[in-house]
Amino acid sequence: MDFIINTLNTLFWGYILIYGLLAVGLFFTVRLAFIQFRHLPEFIRTILQPSSSDRGGISPFQALCTSLASRVGTGNLAGVAVAIALGGPGAIFWMWIVALVGMATAYAESTLAQLFKTRDEDGQLRGGPAFYIAKGLNAPWAGSLFSVALIIAFGLVFNAVQANSIAGAMEGAFGAPKMGVGIVVALLAGVVIFGGIQKVAKVSAVIVPIMAGLYLLLAIYVVIMNITEVPGVLALIVKSAFGFEEAVGGVAGAMLNGIKRGLFSNEAGMGSAPNIAAVAVPNPHHPSSQGMVQGLGVFIDTIVICTATAVMILLSGVMEGGTELSGVPLTQAALGEHIGAAGIYFIAIAIFFFAFTSIIGNYTYAENAMVFLKGGHVGIAALRICALLMVVWGAYESVATVFNFADAAMGLMATINLIAICLLSGLVVKLTKDYFEQRKSSSSPVFDSNDYPEMKGKIDESIWDEHKPK
Numbered sequence: 001m002d003f004i005i006n007t008l009n010t011l012f013w014g015y016i017l018i019y020g021l022l023a024v025g026l027f028f029t030v031r032l033a034f035i036q037f038r039h040l041p042e043f044i045r046t047i048l049q050p051s052s053s054d055r056g057g058i059s060p061f062q063a064l065c066t067s068l069a070s071r072v073g074t075g076n077l078a079g080v081a082v083a084i085a086l087g088g089p090g091a092i093f094w095m096w097i098v099a100l101v102g103m104a105t106a107y108a109e110s111t112l113a114q115l116f117k118t119r120d121e122d123g124q125l126r127g128g129p130a131f132y133i134a135k136g137l138n139a140p141w142a143g144s145l146f147s148v149a150l151i152i153a154f155g156l157v158f159n160a161v162q163a164n165s166i167a168g169a170m171e172g173a174f175g176a177p178k179m180g181v182g183i184v185v186a187l188l189a190g191v192v193i194f195g196g197i198q199k200v201a202k203v204s205a206v207i208v209p210i211m212a213g214l215y216l217l218l219a220i221y222v223v224i225m226n227i228t229e230v231p232g233v234l235a236l237i238v239k240s241a242f243g244f245e246e247a248v249g250g251v252a253g254a255m256l257n258g259i260k261r262g263l264f265s266n267e268a269g270m271g272s273a274p275n276i277a278a279v280a281v282p283n284p285h286h287p288s289s290q291g292m293v294q295g296l297g298v299f300i301d302t303i304v305i306c307t308a309t310a311v312m313i314l315l316s317g318v319m320e321g322g323t324e325l326s327g328v329p330l331t332q333a334a335l336g337e338h339i340g341a342a343g344i345y346f347i348a349i350a351i352f353f354f355a356f357t358s359i360i361g362n363y364t365y366a367e368n369a370m371v372f373l374k375g376g377h378v379g380i381a382a383l384r385i386c387a388l389l390m391v392v393w394g395a396y397e398s399v400a401t402v403f404n405f406a407d408a409a410m411g412l413m414a415t416i417n418l419i420a421i422c423l424l425s426g427l428v429v430k431l432t433k434d435y436f437e438q439r440k441s442s443s444s445p446v447f448d449s450n451d452y453p454e455m456k457g458k459i460d461e462s463i464w465d466e467h468k469p470k
Helices: 002-031 040-048 060-071 074-087 090-115 129-136 140-174 178-193 196-225 227-241 250-266 287-316 327-339 342-372 376-396 400-423 425-439 461-465
Strands: none
Touching (some): 002 400, 060 287, 074 342, 090 400, 129 140, 227 287, 287 327, 400 425
16 A cells, blocks of 8 residues: 555656646646736735625635635645755745746636536535536546545545644643644634534634734744845845755755645645635626635745745754754744744744644535535535544644555645646636626626536526626
């Protein structure tokens, strides 16, 4: 079993995805005429629009916060430190590149998820890659395979990984027993996820802005205190990326580690965030507007939050002369240099909230996948119980085989998703042109299914017709 899983991971992460995710990002960047650069103000405007309400849906802001809840996890604190430790400062530059092209991929997959959304038996909006694979490509078997892989990776194992990070941080900072931490986290998560996706969205919309805001305020404080050294740090990142400055692992090491950590952090192209993007009621009421919301999510995750972590580490000086530290201990040591012993406690608390929101965010993705598999209320209840049990288990156990299995599952779902969105890229282009043509004369473009006769019978026209101008 170990051999099979390791072989799959080598295939997915050593060959297919490390190049595939980057290539697809470049493909959509070019095919959509550099939408994430030319229309960044429009990306921001879609977040600032008044919340739109609908039966069984959530607001675009809640969808953004829920996707950020999953994206902004331990990878933003530990993953950045790992990238720097293995690839040097130049790795951060390649994380930026991955995020900037990944914004186009995130836009494409979330736009498709919006278009193909439907309602479940309770009237709740549902959707995601499984739905656009099944309906858009007439391949329900591939949608089912995607859903099973997503439930394994995001619904179960990744929640154990996040719980393990929380328990380790709490034990290291406060001496709290891992099992006790796991039980408390599971109880707190249970209160939220048993309330369904709308409860998760409401909690995420409160916690995510606060935790991200506090973390960025600390980063701003560190930057102001070291303002004269900031230009040098930014120059070091760029120089190291191209080998002009001696770096750990050279250019290849910086590029490989930066791309890998960037992909893990922002999840663009993975097929995860579209599951919550589909549940949103967009404003303007057009699939493209929700695609822009999720594209901006990639920007916030990597360009803003990951950069904040990187700058604090590089300004601290802990990397000078070499260090054996990596991951969370490196980030803690860096903050210790800036704010003393309080840095250790701050990172422990930050990891608690970052990882906790990842747990509830990941769960929402798995719930949509379970709906696609027609698990019904029984299936969703079983999923919730299993997800919480994995939180408790993950708090005190760390079995590499299981975590590698999750990586293989995520590799499979990402590969299926990338193929699907490329095959549906013509539809993404048509939706984008439609949006911006309307935008020239109106601040609120509206999707009209009559303009898409090829989608007849494939999309739920009743959802879109509810918001047509009378």
